[in-house]
Amino acid sequence: MYTRIERSATGLELTLTGAWRAVNLPAIDAELSGIDWDGATLLSVSTREAELLDLSGAWRLRKLLQQVAAAGTRIEWRTPEPELLHLVEKTLAEGGPPVPPTSSESFFQPISALGQRVMVRVEDAKSGLDFIGRVAAMSGAVLTSWRRLRPISVARHVYDTGITAIPIVALIAFLITIIIAYISAEELRQFGAEIYVVDTVTIGVLRELGVLLTAIIVAGRSGSAFAAEIGAMKLNEEVDALRASGVNPIEVLVLPRLSGLVIALPLLTVVADAIGLAAGAVLCKFLLDMSLIQYLTEMKSAIGPTTFWVGVIKAPVFALLIALSACYRGLQVRDSSRELGRLTTVAVVQSIFLVILADAIFAVAFWQLDI
Amino acid sequence: MMATVATPAIEVRGLVNRFGRQVVHDGLDMTVQTGEVFGIVGGSGSGKSVLLRTILGLHQPQAGEVRLEGRKLTGLSEQELHGYKARYGVTFQHGALFSSLTVIQNVQLPMLEHLSLDAATRDALALLKIRLVGLAESDAHKYPSQLSGGMVKRAALARALALDPPLLFLDEPTSGLDPISAAAFDSLLMDLQRQLKLTVVMITHDLDTIFRTCNRVGVIVDRKMLTDTLAGISSNPHPWIQAYFHGERAARYGAVDHAVPSDGVPRGA
Ligand SMILES: Nc1ncnc2c1ncn2[C@@H]1O[C@H](COP(=O)(O)OP(=O)(O)OP(=O)(O)O)[C@@H](O)[C@H]1O
Ligand SMILES: [Mg+2]
Numbered sequence: 241m242y243t244r245i246e247r248s249a250t251g252l253e254l255t256l257t258g259a260w261r262a263v264n265l266p267a268i269d270a271e272l273s274g275i276d277w278d279g280a281t282l283l284s285v286s287t288r289e290a291e292l293l294d295l296s297g298a299w300r301l302r303k304l305l306q307q308v309a310a311a312g313t314r315i316e317w318r319t320p321e322p323e324l325l326h327l328v329e330k331t332l333a334e335g336g337p338p339v340p341p342t343s344s345e346s347f348f349q350p351i352s353a354l355g356q357r358v359m360v361r362v363e364d365a366k367s368g369l370d371f372i373g374r375v376a377a378m379s380g381a382v383l384t385s386w387r388r389l390r391p392i393s394v395a396r397h398v399y400d401t402g403i404t405a406i407p408i409v410a411l412i413a414f415l416i417t418i419i420i421a422y423i424s425a426e427e428l429r430q431f432g433a434e435i436y437v438v439d440t441v442t443i444g445v446l447r448e449l450g451v452l453l454t455a456i457i458v459a460g461r462s463g464s465a466f467a468a469e470i471g472a473m474k475l476n477e478e479v480d481a482l483r484a485s486g487v488n489p490i491e492v493l494v495l496p497r498l499s500g501l502v503i504a505l506p507l508l509t510v511v512a513d514a515i516g517l518a519a520g521a522v523l524c525k526f527l528l529d530m531s532l533i534q535y536l537t538e539m540k541s542a543i544g545p546t547t548f549w550v551g552v553i554k555a556p557v558f559a560l561l562i563a564l565s566a567c568y569r570g571l572q573v574r575d576s577s578r579e580l581g582r583l584t585t586v587a588v589v590q591s592i593f594l595v596i597l598a599d600a601i602f603a604v605a606f607w608q609l610d611i
Numbered sequence: 612m613m614a615t616v617a618t619p620a621i622e623v624r625g626l627v628n629r630f631g632r633q634v635v636h637d638g639l640d641m642t643v644q645t646g647e648v649f650g651i652v653g654g655s656g657s658g659k660s661v662l663l664r665t666i667l668g669l670h671q672p673q674a675g676e677v678r679l680e681g682r683k684l685t686g687l688s689e690q691e692l693h694g695y696k697a698r699y700g701v702t703f704q705h706g707a708l709f710s711s712l713t714v715i716q717n718v719q720l721p722m723l724e725h726l727s728l729d730a731a732t733r734d735a736l737a738l739l740k741i742r743l744v745g746l747a748e749s750d751a752h753k754y755p756s757q758l759s760g761g762m763v764k765r766a767a768l769a770r771a772l773a774l775d776p777p778l779l780f781l782d783e784p785t786s787g788l789d790p791i792s793a794a795a796f797d798s799l800l801m802d803l804q805r806q807l808k809l810t811v812v813m814i815t816h817d818l819d820t821i822f823r824t825c826n827r828v829g830v831i832v833d834r835k836m837l838t839d840t841l842a843g844i845s846s847n848p849h850p851w852i853q854a855y856f857h858g859e860r861a862a863r864y865g866a867v868d869h870a871v872p873s874d875g876v877p878r879g880a
């Protein structure tokens with residue numbers, strides 16, 4: 241119960257009861273809508289029995305009185321008019337500047353939306369190229385002095401992106417090689433050509449799997465970390481603070497991460513290669529009953545002079561792609577934590593995509609070059 | 612002066628807070644009566660924000676207890692704690708607005724959590740709070756990154772007022788406001804406090820605000836709190852308090868003269 245209505249000779253008497261608080265607004269609304277105002281000429285209001293009237297309650301009361309007044313009813317107070325009502329009145333009366341209209345709807349909306357999206361992509365590509373240019377120019381400048389290379393920072397990133405990734409990279413390389421070897425053993429057994437499992441594993445791991453797996457894991461692990469670290473610094477205005485103190489963010493944030501990853505990824509690839517080959521040996525021993533000597537001999541004949549290098553040479557390129565796109569996206573973060581999440585996702589998806597695209601280009605190029 | 616009622620709104624006893632080897636609070640006591648404006652002052656790093664976080668249950672103290680309206684904070688069930696959170700509003704030192712929500716959405720977030728109102732009412736109430744703290748209607752749809760430092764403070768206050776809580780915790784609400792806005796803030800606070808009978812706990816470095824609004828002041832010195840009325844505290848012999856209330860800055864603002872009335876009547880009111 242929040243109201244009591246009594247009819248007197250002169251008109252209606254409204255007495256507020258209970259707590260007129262925000263929590264009770266739905267109940268108050270329901271009660272008020274049930275009241276029959278019935279063209280009364282005078283409404284006399286009392287708040288004496290109200291337990292509490294807070295701002296929300298005062299706002300609701302004001303709305304009610306406005307409605308009643310608009311219907312031509314005179315309002316009279318039996319108790320002093322609550323001061324809060326004045327406060328609400330004063331706040332809402334001071335007309336602020338009008339809200340500027342949001343961008344006008346266009347007749348050609350779908351078309352202009354498409355055009356805008358294209359333009360956004362074009363701008364994105366341009367600023368991406370611009371970023372690569374800046375990084376390249378800055379690395380030229382940095383190479384002039386040992387101190388500006390920031391060896392300590394680079395070492396930290398080698399540790400964070402390389403050393404700490406060894407367990408997961410090793411585990412995944414082991415499992416994937418087991419799967420590949422097992423499937424090819426099943427197939428080749430039908431032809432009595434089990435020995436070629438060794439060739440499949442060796443060439444597959446060294447040329448493609450080792451480096452690709454590693455790059456994808458690192459893109460997920462360190463790409464997201466780069467984007468999130470730099471993005472959080474952007475949100476915190478730390479990047480602006482760097483700029484303002486004359487420090488180039490590309491030099492201190494991007495280049496150490498980039499060099500760290502370029503060093504770490506090839507090393508991780510070697511680890512993945514070694515574990516992959518070991519996994520092949522284990523599988524051949526237990527599934528195909530092949531001796532280790534036999535495995536090594538076959539492996540040696542399968543490995544050409546370039547097989548290993550074809551894989552490892554791709555690692556620094558992949559590292560560049562991952563570090564560049566992750567740092568670029570991180571630096572794009574503005575305004576809100578949602579942007580941070582969105583751009584971190586974009587960074588990971590984009591770097592994995594770029595890694596696979598580059599791998600395809602490498603495959604075609606090596607095939608053309610007959611390596 | 613405030614009549615001392617049976618259960619104080621907030622009671623802190625023997626609070627100990629340590630970070631590693633650094634002792635921030637060592638046996639700190641504090642009592643805030645219902646309906647008063649209580650100012651907390653202290654040097655930078657004296658543990659004002661940590662005290663506030665402890666009272667709000669955001670920080671677990673090493674020892675001591677916090678009682679809110681006579682009930683131990685640690686003794687409340689999850690449900691009671693949730694209900695309790697609708698009874699206080701808080702502004703943090705750095706604003707802590709949700710960066711992915713607009714100002715009006717920020718204000719509506721507590722309403723969505725604790726009230727079941729229809730969208731139109733929610734919008735109207737949120738706008739009322741936004742206008743009340745001195746922001747324009749056109750600011751309501753801005754994101755926090757598009758606000759100035761002072762506007763962030765105001766928006767945070769609007770969010771703290773979202774549920775019309777009877778208890779307000781404010782961490783440096785006027786820092787970053789221009790003096791005119793700070794004065795307007797003080798009078799808004801006094802209006803609300805008087806009309807809604809709010810209990811306010813306010814951390815502030817602003818002598819003007821203290822003299823205009825506070826009934827009693829607690830000073831954190833030597834890891835403990837000294838509490839007194841304004842007149843009482845400014846005649847306390849502790850050197851830090853002397854420097855604070857009678858230092859060069861205080862004298863220049865003429866603050867000392869205003870310390871004389873101890874009845875909490877705001878100056879110039
Ligand atoms: N999470 C934390 N970990 C370690 N130390 C902390 C932590 N939070 C606060 N401190 C320390 O506790 C002390 C008190 O900090 P607090 O933020 O409460 O200061 P303050 O009184 O609010 O100062 P200011 O007026 O500058 O806001 C400081 O020395 C700070 O370094
Ligand atoms: Mg603080």
